Amino acid sequence: MTNAISDTLKATALRVREHIIRMAEGGGCFIGASLSCVEILVYLYAQVIRRKEGDPHDPGRDYLFLSKGHDVPALYGTFVEMGLLPASRLSHHLSTNDHIYWHPNRQIPGVEFHSGSLGHLPSVGAGVALDCKLRGSENRIVVITGDGELNEGSVWETLLVANAHGLDNLAIVVDRNQFQANIRTEELVPLEPLEDKFRAFGCVVQRIDGHEFDSLERGFETVIKGGGGKVKVIIADTVRGKGLPSIEARADRWFCAFTAREVEHLLEELHGHAAAAIESETLVVR
Amino acid sequence: MISTAQKDERIIVMTAENRALVRSAPRQLGNRFIDTGITEQTMVGMAAGLALRGRIPIVHALAPFLTMRAFEFIRTDVGIAHLPVKLSGYIPGFLSDGNGPTHQSIEDVAIMRGIPGMEVYCPADEDDLVKVLPSVWGNAAPAYVRINHKKGSFEHSVYVPGRAEVVAKGKDVTLLVYGFLFANALKAKELLEEEGLSVGLVNMRSLKPADEGAIVEAALGSMLLVTIEDHLQTGGLYSIVAEVLLRHRVSGTEVMPLALEERWFRPGLLGEVLETEGFTAERIAARIKNANSFYAK
Numbered sequence: 001m002t003n004a005i006s007d008t009l010k011a012t013a014l015r016v017r018e019h020i021i022r023m024a025e026g027g028g029c030f031i032g033a034s035l036s037c038v039e040i041l042v043y044l045y046a047q048v049i050r051r052k053e054g055d056p057h058d059p060g061r062d063y064l065f066l067s068k069g070h071d072v073p074a075l076y077g078t079f080v081e082m083g084l085l086p087a088s089r090l091s092h093h094l095s096t097n098d099h100i101y102w103h104p105n106r107q108i109p110g111v112e113f114h115s116g117s118l119g120h121l122p123s124v125g126a127g128v129a130l131d132c133k134l135r136g137s138e139n140r141i142v143v144i145t146g147d148g149e150l151n152e153g154s155v156w157e158t159l160l161v162a163n164a165h166g167l168d169n170l171a172i173v174v175d176r177n178q179f180q181a182n183i184r185t186e187e188l189v190p191l192e193p194l195e196d197k198f199r200a201f202g203c204v205v206q207r208i209d210g211h212e213f214d215s216l217e218r219g220f221e222t223v224i225k226g227g228g229g230k231v232k233v234i235i236a237d238t239v240r241g242k243g244l245p246s247i248e249a250r251a252d253r254w255f256c257a258f259t260a261r262e263v264e265h266l267l268e269e270l271h272g273h274a275a276a277a278i279e280s281e282t283l284v285v286r
Numbered sequence: 287m288i289s290t291a292q293k294d295e296r297i298i299v300m301t302a303e304n305r306a307l308v309r310s311a312p313r314q315l316g317n318r319f320i321d322t323g324i325t326e327q328t329m330v331g332m333a334a335g336l337a338l339r340g341r342i343p344i345v346h347a348l349a350p351f352l353t354m355r356a357f358e359f360i361r362t363d364v365g366i367a368h369l370p371v372k373l374s375g376y377i378p379g380f381l382s383d384g385n386g387p388t389h390q391s392i393e394d395v396a397i398m399r400g401i402p403g404m405e406v407y408c409p410a411d412e413d414d415l416v417k418v419l420p421s422v423w424g425n426a427a428p429a430y431v432r433i434n435h436k437k438g439s440f441e442h443s444v445y446v447p448g449r450a451e452v453v454a455k456g457k458d459v460t461l462l463v464y465g466f467l468f469a470n471a472l473k474a475k476e477l478l479e480e481e482g483l484s485v486g487l488v489n490m491r492s493l494k495p496a497d498e499g500a501i502v503e504a505a506l507g508s509m510l511l512v513t514i515e516d517h518l519q520t521g522g523l524y525s526i527v528a529e530v531l532l533r534h535r536v537s538g539t540e541v542m543p544l545a546l547e548e549r550w551f552r553p554g555l556l557g558e559v560l561e562t563e564g565f566t567a568e569r570i571a572a573r574i575k576n577a578n579s580f581y582a583k
Contacts, residue, residue, distance in 0.1 A: 113338070123334075128335040128339055160325070161325055
């Protein structure tokens, strides 16, 4: 990857993080969960997902399914930066006059399916992947999951079925940020050794740094190349809350609702200034 | 189903390792037949994905596992997106006979009709199924069909979507029935007529939409309505009738439910199950006669 491309992607990622932070104001959003997924989404939409300008329903397009639905601020932030969504709509967050809320839905152009309940979109993606195989169409189908989401048996069930049908056009990207709600994954339901589990289920697996664009590029080479007969899994090691040192890697910074002043301080922190002083309650037990 | 599927390449037939009813599908449909293994949730999720791509998936599995194991996938993936996924529930109600309570689908109507936009069909026998199916496949709504492929001897009328089949009208009693119990209800009607009663009979054919007009007309025209179903009393036809009569402010009609009250039924061969549970033609007629003498003016 050239420095020029890398710099562009990093600048885009910074702007996506600004959108996420602003969405945490008032009613709040899953800010910690969303910040870990930024580079993944920016890379996918900039370099992997092929779409036709102005034709969101082109059957030859690549599909991105956000199974980790509560990451939607990262998705919408990316859409804004890719020119798919006007920034002004983000100010309608949590208003019943628009369709911008805590999980994605198809009222927003570019969103392939609604999500929120974990463990669903791997199977929906597998259905799309199967249809593409039946038609001999070379679409790429990418499904982003969380790591806590891997607790759901349906994910593993789908992998067995998808590999039984040779769906090598299907890729699962795990946003492996080590947390689920307000607890570490390894304290609740340990997932490691995670690569071994995916391989045992018949997938071809890679593990990358989910915040480094060179690493993402390496990870998605096989997705771009296609073939191989097996579902591709990319475990992207990430940091919950990445970009905001006062939020990073904390169990209590998953869903947050901030005041306007805190949001301004967080934006300054994002740009390298002093850590924001947070007074709002940030521990949300769900 | 197979011949329709052969002609329409949008149709994909799926099963979760329940091949008995779709035995000829692999050979005749080739790669448009998908067996996902014992994976109802993945099967339904994949059906949603296939439907997104313009296919019409016919998803066939044992009714309890299709509707309950995969309920959230049906409601959330198929229902919220309102996709044309056609669910085929095998051996519902008493038809699970010797399997036991784990396999008894006696709440499927209740839970399926609770999903906004989901249609629910309940043909009486193979002839009824063949007449109802084109409507099921012909529209873009998600649908659940309580599959009943048993051969009957009654020739059913042409199916009109949303309309029940009013076999007969009667002043004393009207039997409202769906599914394979239709045959026993028909015979029970004859037995009651031998006793001098004027008996009506309605084959519901679909429970969502339910033919409200037929229900109201039967209520206004008969002293007693009897709902007959191999389903729990809560949430099936009895509840539907209660809702309809309430909505249309029809009072003064007695409604007697023949259904399963808060319990799973005793497993056995089908004939014995019907006898034990009181759903043979003779037992239906006897239960109504006893009730009728209680309600008779």
